[in-house]
Amino acid sequence: MDFQVVVLAGGNSKNLTPLISKDVPKPLLPVANRPVLYYVLHQLRQSNLKDLIVVVEGEDAALHVGGWISKTFVDGLHVEIAAVPEDIGTAGALRAISHHLTAKDILVVSGDLVSDVPPGAVAATHRRHDAAVTAMLCSVPVSGSLESGSSGGKDKTRKPGRYNIIGLDPCKQFLLHIATGSEIEKDSRLQKHILHAVGQMEIRSDLMDAHMYAFKRSVLQEVLDQKDTFQSLKQDIVPYLVRSQLKSEALLNGISQAEENGNEKLSSPNNQVLVSKILANASTPSFHEPYSMEPDGSAQTRKTHKCCAYIASSSSYCVRLNSIQAFMDINRDVTGEADHLLSDNIIGPSPKLGTKTTVGPHCMLGEGSEMGDKCQVKRSVIGRHCRIGSHVKIVNSVVMNHVTIGDGCIIQGSVVCSNVQLQERVVLKDCLVGAGFVVTMGNEYKGESLARKEK
Amino acid sequence: MGAQKKGATARVSEDPEELARNPLQAILLADSFATTFRPITLERPKVLLPLVNIPMIDYTLAWLESAGVEEVFVFCCAHSKQVIDYLESSQWSSQPNFSVATIESHNSISAGDALRLIYERNVIHGDFVLISGDTVSNMLLTQALQEHKERKKKDANAIMTMVVKQSKPSPITQQSRLGTDELFMAINPVTKQLLCYEDKAEYSKGFISLDKTLIADNPSIILHNDKQDCYIDICSQEVLSLFTDNFDYQHLRRHFVKGLLVDDIMGYKIFTHEIHSSYAARIDNFRSYDTISKDIIQRWTYPFVPDVLCGSTAIKVERQGTYRASDVTLSRSAHVGSFTFIGQGTKIGNDTKISHSVVGKGCTIGSNVTIEGSYIWNNVTIEDGCQLRNAIVCDGVIMKSGAVLQPGVILSFKVVVGHQFVVPAYSKVSLLQQPTQQDSDEELEYADSTSGTGELQSEKLNGDIAPDLSETASELGTGGVGYIWSVFEGVQDEEWRHSVAPIPTDKLVKLMLDEDEEQLTQDGNVLSASGELKADSDDNGSEDENNEDSRDDYVFFEKEVEATFLRAVHENVKVDHAVLEVNALRLSYNMASVDCAGAIFYSMMKLAVESPHSSASELLKNAAEMITKWQKLLKSFLHDIDEEIEVILKFEEMCLESAKEFAALFPQVLHLLYDKEILQEDAILRWADEKEGADESDKVFLKRSEKFIQWLKEAEEEEDDD
Helix, strand or coil, rough: CCCEEEEEECCHHHHHHHCCCCCCCCHHHHCCCHHHHHHHHHHHHCCCEEEEHHHHHHHHHHHHHHHHHHHHHCCEEEEEEEEEEECCCHHHHHCCCCCHCCCCCEEEECCCECCCHHHHHHHHHHHCCCCCEEEEECCCCCCCCCCCCCCHHHHHHHCCCCCEEEEEECCCCCCEEEEEHHHHHHHEEEEEEHHHHHHHEEEEEEEEEEEEEEHHHHHHHHHHHHCCCCCCHHHHHHHHHHHCCCCCCCCCCCCCCCHHHHHHHCHHHHHHHHHHHHHHHCCCCCHHHHHHHCCCCCCCCCCCCCCCEEEECCCCHHHHHHHHHHHHHHHHHHCCCHHCCCCCCCCCCEECCCCCCCCCCCCCEECEEECCCCCCEEEECCCCCCCECCCCEECCCEEECEEECCCCCCCEEEECCCEEECCCCCCEEEEEEHHHHCEEECCCCCEEEHHHCCC | CCHHHHHHHHHHCCCHHHHHHCEEEEEEEECCEEEEEECCCHCCCCCCEEEECEEHHHHHHHHHHHCCEEEEEEEEECHHHHHHCCCHHHHHHHHHCCEEEEECCCCCCCHHHHHHHHHHHHHCCCEEEEEEEEEEEEECHHHHHHHHHHHHHCCEEEEEEEEEEEEEECCCCCECCCCCCEEEEEEEECCCEEEEEECCCCCCCCEEECHHHHHCCCCEEEEEEEEEEEEEEEECCCHHHHHHHCCCCCCCHHHHHHHHHHCCCCCCCCEEEEEEECCCEEEHHHHHHHHHHHHHCCCCCCCHHHHHHHCCCEEEEEHEEEEEECCEEEEECCCCCCCCCCCCCCECCCCEEEEEHHHHCCCECCCCEEECCEEECCCCCCCCEEEEEEEEEEECEECCCCECCCCEEEEECCCCCCCCEEECCCCCCEECCCCCCCCCHHHHHHHHHHHHHHHHHHHHHHHHHHHHHHHHHHHHHCCEEEEEEEECCHHHHHHHHHHHCCHHHHHHHHHHHHHHHHHHHHHHHHHHHHHHHCCCCCCCCCCCCCCCHHHHHHHHHHHHHHHHHHHHHHCCCCHHHHHHHHHHHHHHHCCHHHHHHHHHHHHHHHHHHHHCCCHHHHEEEEEEEEEEHHHHHHHCCCCHHHHHHHHHHHHHHHHCCCHHHHHHHHHHHHHHHHHCCCHHHHHHHHHHHHHHHCCCHHHHHCCCCCCHHHHHHHHHHHHCCC
């Protein structure tokens, strides 16, 4: 397939502090003991999409990520790593690597997407309709919220949040309206002329834009060039393309507005032909057609482009790791209900468990980790080479690599990053512990974020 | 009649148990409470106007009977006597299982009034069908009724079911084929509940707005632009009492339906029932009159077609949809084209061509006449050589030889068009003069209530037509009788929209071009606006969810307060009075006293900056004077610490934005406010505490006033020590 894939892996993210640090940029944040980027790359490899550009924010992060990819995906993937400055937004990142894009169509995937939706299917939908843009939509995940919930547990009672408001045509193939971000909280404003063309629009608030898009390269590059204020794919470029789909400016290269109008006036007899065509044939196969119809086949008065949607089936798994809550959810799901995302076994090869230690279902124990006696682990992920003392209880938590946990610790609903040291009888409830932090003996924390002070 | 009756009884028997429980009732509004059919409706009620030679109300009543309705209440207001007389003399007064009762009113001006009156009469005992007397349909009610009843059983708030039908408006005129304006309906696809009804999307051009709560409550909504409201409603009894409760409900859709949708206290719900293969349409304007007439001739409304409905005069249907009554005198050389109806006793002369038209009873049509797409009612005389295109010609009209009607002309009763006179396109001609006192739109809507006076006028007119009209005869050529109504300003351009004549092609082309330009400009705006908005949003962002409306409100409020304050300064208004005025503003803008304090302080400082000064120290002096003079005003809105903190924050904001000159004086002014006892030290210290955790950029002023705060803290400690 003539598809080039751009993985926007990111680098730093305020939402995820203190989980990520200089040494662990966002793409390498471990989810069930694998960097989150693994899930996307794995799916791409499964779909036989092998021509990849991984865009990372920051040079250092790019080095880390590049190192990991070359170690992990030696076979089959042709990966280029591109470093871009931080805080230039997703559109800015694409703009920066725009000259690398050569294929006819571009698939843009966010590096924090943990999903089992085959990217190949999105690409195929895009090709089938010859669309300018195809967006992958998935059902809104059940738990989790937009706010970075350091108070993880409470948020589960919330009802599913709304991430997007999406308008679809009756066949659910075309994307007619998309609202993101703060627009969702306002009254929706739907464009009448699109509604006129289609007749009816289904407005869904239970779908989420999963940040996987297929673009026609020419359209994408033109929009990037012309609209240099656009910063974000999700909030600027895709809504723009959807808005302007019936009067595409993106493809009207040379023709100035005045000329265009002149043409229309000159060809008014042709317009009459057009009018009669419209009147004669009220139901046209696609709503784009009456608009894109050319009066006599020469002067193109209007241009349209198609914006398509690929709607993932409701049973598929699709979550973005963009908040602490999402991080917890994904870790839980990947070891639990969505364990098919992991291709290999869950408990590492050589865990050493003490006597009377129980590891419940939906748990994961990394290789080389050791646990003392009478420990309990429930619905938690424990990384590699951790040393866990006796009488430790770990519930609903994520413990990363090389963590030392002293005897009698109780960890609930918390994230413990790499190289953390928890001394004896520490109690953590709904806490985030940043990399390398040391919690001294007997301390109790609840709902706090603990991190080393950056020098 | 025979054939139709058979059909009716067969249908009724389809659902016997349904009917056994409760006789189905219907309310038929024989008054449209609109003026779209003027000038014709000044002399005859709309429901009695012939539609393919049969009064409209007969179509409605015939359908009601076939649909299993047993009791119909005909509400008549305008020309009520004519309606009552007609019904009494018609077949409907003597049907066995179908009773038609009339309810007369002389002072109702809207459908709302009508329903309130019917409620008072206490004649409706269960679910009923609400329909107006100008509706043509052949749908089966059984399914819709059943759905309605089942819903009602589950949810007592489901009080109405509206019948809708697929009908995509033209992409160019945004108008359905019935000539009604585009309609936007939001419907829940699962429950079929109606969520939004926007028949004149008046608010924001180019956009249709959906309330955010609708989207929050319904994960999926279908917004329809391709449905037509059939104006057939199945209602529960509560609907009538609702009209009584809300005495300001007038219009069925604009007030009642929208009112229910907006009101979430009572929680009443409206549902829709879509019909697919059957027919339902309401004659709302001249264009729908034309469209529905054609549909009837083309038999979409079967069994409600002329040859079945009036069994008494044998009407034969010939090839290509030509209907001809038995005793038509047709010249050998006359040509009657397709889809044409010729009524009883009509004579047609040599070489006359008629196509796509309806000609009523007892008309006399001369030679060499051309009639295309026109509706000629009864006893019309058309002399030789006349030409009619897309016109409506009422009873008793005389067209002298050679007269021409251009498309869209309406000739009301007994008008005489002079010899070789050309009636310009879209003219409306009547023997009655145009009512003059039509000013506002709203009144126009209900103006048919004055059709009572119209009736009087016509009666008066019958007596002394001749002398009156001879003077104005010139309006319609030599020998012509009648007034050409002038078109209201502004409506002129829109005349073609609702006319019987098809929309001229040049209009369509123009519209298309207009629309293009409009969209381009609109889109430009949209883009720039959203571009600005999103300039700083990041990918995961939804942090910035400020409600813009309230911010706008606050801006207005602030301006008002400032104006009030300036007036107080310039006119030396007493402080007490100023307090009163600001309080009044606070109430009218629904603001808190925090906002007042902020706004007043803002106005004071702004004035201080604006009054002449040459150096910072003078500015400080200005500010000091201002604060000294108006401290009472400010203090009356400072009840607690939060409000005082707001003042500090406001000042900080000003220093950053509108009055940068103060930036250097920040600590001094703060001190001043403290000295004047406008700010307590607690407020300042709490402000300092709050700022402690803020970004560096936010702490500029905190740092500047560090000394002062330090001093305050020390003072406090000393006090504590004491």
